[in-house]
Amino acid sequence: MPSFDIVSEIDQHEVTNAVDQAKRELGNRWDFKNVEADIEKDDSGITLSAEQDFQLEQLEEMVRMAFAKRNIDSRALSEGGESKSGKLVKKQFTLKQGIETDMAKKIVKLIKDAKLKVQASIQGDKVRVTGKKRDDLQTAIAHLREAELDIPLQFNNFRD
The missing domain is CATH 3.30.70.990 (YajQ-like, domain 2)
Structure with a gap:
């Protein structure tokens, strides 16, 4: 997945x-x-x-x-x-390094509010997003890049 x-x-x-x-x-x-x-x-x-x-x-x-x-x-x-x-x-x-719990919850809420077919879970100081299709994950990345968050985000460890 x-x-x-x-x-x-x-x-x-x-x-x-x-x-x-x-x-x-x-x-x-x-x-x-x-x-x-x-x-x-x-x-x-x-x-x-x-x-x-x-x-x-x-x-x-x-x-x-x-x-x-x-x-x-x-x-x-x-x-x-x-x-x-x-x-x-x-x-x-x-x-600032790492994603604090409050910001992680906000990111998860943004993803869920977008009604995408992906699941987001908080894992320590990072958020893991999983989905069935690669296109859904790329849409989630694009949605988060458009969001006005006050911390810099990087998207890594992309796996098929």
């Missing part, structure tokens, strides 16, 4: 490359000369720091552009808190 999995994953190596690319751009920009600004990546996510709020917005835009160049969906960045320490303003971003 044909099936596929719906997952939400990010290639950490590409995220590191995107952050490095944004750092290089930060070093080359004339409007950041003699300005204390930085982009840091750690296990929990990405931290941006700058002296002014508008510079922080520029840093965020640089990171999002670097993500786009590396084919990483910017919806994977979840905005954390903004804090001020000394003369720096910092902004935290966490990287």
Whole structure:
């Protein structure tokens, strides 16, 4: 019986490359000369720091552009808190991975509401969709791509 999995994953190596690319751009920009600004990546996510709020917005835009160049969906960045320490303003971003239970239930409901001849089941941090015909599965994929979900979805493990 044909099936596929719906997952939400990010290639950490590409995220590191995107952050490095944004750092290089930060070093080359004339409007950041003699300005204390930085982009840091750690296990929990990405931290941006700058002296002014508008510079922080520029840093965020640089990171999002670097993500786009590396084919990483910017919806994977979840905005954390903004804090001020000394003369720096910092902004935290966490990287969303996996499908949470609430979102998985929403995906299953979308598939069921579409009245397709497929079954969706939640399996940990992914959703497995099975059906009798390959065309029904491809219709389910197209339906989910059109839906406005706030997480990036990948469709893998397609089996006949």
